[in-house]
Amino acid sequence: MAVLRKYRIMDDLKTRFVVVGAGPAGCSAAKVLIEMNHADDVLLIGREATLAYERPPLSKKSLLEEQEAPQFLSEALWLEEHQAKTLLDTTIIEVNADEQFVLTEKNQKIYYEKLLLTVGADPRKLNIAGEHLDSVITIRDFADAQKLKPQLISGKKLIVVGNGFIGLEVAATASQLGLDVTVIGLTERVMSRTMPVEVSQAFEHKFEDHGVKFLFNSTLQSIQGTEQVESVVLQNGETLDADIVVIGIGAYPNSEGISGIGHLLSNGIAVDQNGQTLDANIFAAGDVANRATDFANEQFNMRLEAWEPARDQGRAVAEFMSNQANVDLTAPWMWSDQFDWNLQAIGYGHLASKQVLLGSQADAKFTILQLKDNGQLVGAITVNNGKDMTLCRRAIKNGLSFDLAELQENTDLNLKQVLALAKA
Template sequence: MIKNIVIVGSGLAGVTAARKLRGRGYNGSIHLIGSEKELPYDRPTLSKDVLGRRIEVPPKLMDDAWYEKEKIDLHLGDKAVAIDARQRSVTLESGLTLDFDRLLFATGIQPRTLSVTGGGLDGVHRLRDLRDCKSLLSAFEAGRNLVIIGGGLIGCEVATVARKAGLEVTIVECADELLTRVLGRQVGAWCREQLQALGVRVELRAQVESIFGERCVRSVMLFDGRELVADTILASIGGIPDDNLLSAAGIYCETGVLVDACGKTSCDEIYAAGDVAAWPLKQGGRRSLETYINTQQQAETASLAMLGDFQPQLQIPTSWTEIAGQRIQIIGDMNGPGEYVWRGELTSGEPAFVVRLLYGKCLAAVAINASRDFSVLSRLVISEIKVSTVLLSDTNVSLRELLKPRH
């Protein structure tokens, strides 16, 4: 009989799991542990709506009354400091020890540290939580010089809102193009062009050697000798799964907590979900996915498994972003063998998408301002349906026609 479930991590995965457990009729205790004092909130809005001053605070994942109604024991601002897998217990920073029958580990990722001279100066920011966001927002003043180190999704999202706020923005990216890992080279190049059209300066194949300033940031020195004026710096250089506690408890970890397709770790009573979990992928391998949609899927799957309802779910990376005013949705891995088929043109301003095909099967897709098409593209990718490249690229053919079985 499962009477005590402890969830370490109060982000999206943790809250989704708690909600799923109650929805499936589990009436035992649920302890939700988080290092932040705030009620769990929607993190993706930090780099978009909060920094863009469209809203003052991020929306809560669930309102205050829900936790009381569903009898969720909150331990906020009291992070877990030790896990004993054999004794089935979690120790909190306050000294409180919680016993568990099942544990869900959902601590997410830790941002990588900017390990260069001057990286600790005032004015060097990261963007992981609400406190980071408020600190960065205080530097969002028109005319100031913002250097963003790292041209990934977060970096490009922040560049968009900063430029619209009137800041002078430079992205420093060590690769030869932006966003190729997520969007593929052609769409990544197009995103760079959109950012440049906003007035964002993009430095490719560039690396930071050091940061200058006495107490506050003054400039950034690149390895090629160029110096960039900077009042503010955002280090957006990715993160690593925050798996230290489970690793110390003897649970198998390798760039994330190794789990099966139900979220179970090397210990039968312990599960992991979200960014910290190295989850099996449908197209092979396993890794941390760091997406909102996958986090929800994993948390729900792991919650069911903790209750004995095993429904393995191999993951397909699925995410979305807004860059330079363009809504971009992604499913699958755009990097890999096969051919790329386009419908629509990026230069037209109309909805467009690109699909990666292998042996006629849809393995990945990126949709630009084409949300209606994306729902069908997702079904094509999830089902790995074989399609005709001619029909796929023909704007006169309804995408839904491609879902029909062909003989």
């Protein structure tokens, strides 16, 4: 990327909008704030040396192809083109809400009128012996992927800790490269936190067909080796030979390291539907935001760790900060590519008490509709059936409901035919 208007603060600075966190949410928000206000009104502060780039490929494409640099988000390129004010390689350690400034690790104060925290989430660690070894890797950024890539040599033994999306994506990629892969997870099936058993079973069979081994209800006690990994010890005392360990066990919100906002924290930074905290001048969006949500006559708080919702939240909250227009977000959507399979999910599946499967589970091409007891569609999942996702998105947005008995009697229909049975 070309040089942005990077600030090296010698004295205290004051600006109207300060955005802390230059990931997808922060870059999306900064773009909107500049468009709706003025470039000189906005300062974007980032912990890393670059603006936001595509992170989903880090566990897939970046491990298969030669890449000299990551692919930057369109919002980041726009900010560069419009010479946005940025302060990169900078960590914020304190927010002083009374005097309205943030403090950097270099003891520099930056005053704000409105503050948006988009500091994201960092990967969790196992905190066990041997985690410091050079061939133990947690993928968070482009440098992590670049470190792992040359180690993925055919015949090597890879242990993946974590059977969620990141762990499975790395496992699939490594298997394609000829590694001997074992996936270890605390749960009884893959992706159990977010996916129904039908999806888990389909993907487990797919991985096993490619020679990937699973250990369920298990985790590591320690990692053995001198400089490089030589073996791992399970909690039951069993030892497995290993050359590489990749840890993918979820993430924690990056709010804990910032002093002065303890009263705003609850599984991240607690915000209302507009992204506003209890302090009227402080907002949050993206992975760090635990957002109040009102959907299908249900009120709940939800913190999402997904790329597309982070961008959506950043844009929407920035609009509210500019003109106080209430935020109206679409249902959150995510996807994962594993081997040649595609998995997508949309909505709030945790609200569902019923589900209906359309398509063929045997052929691993199906759509699952997730519904409340009253028949309202609140979520949907597609496996190798992405063409259905647009229709599901629209149906959820329109609040469609079904007669559950009628729906169960018509599972041989395709999605378009099923949606014709719905009522608004």
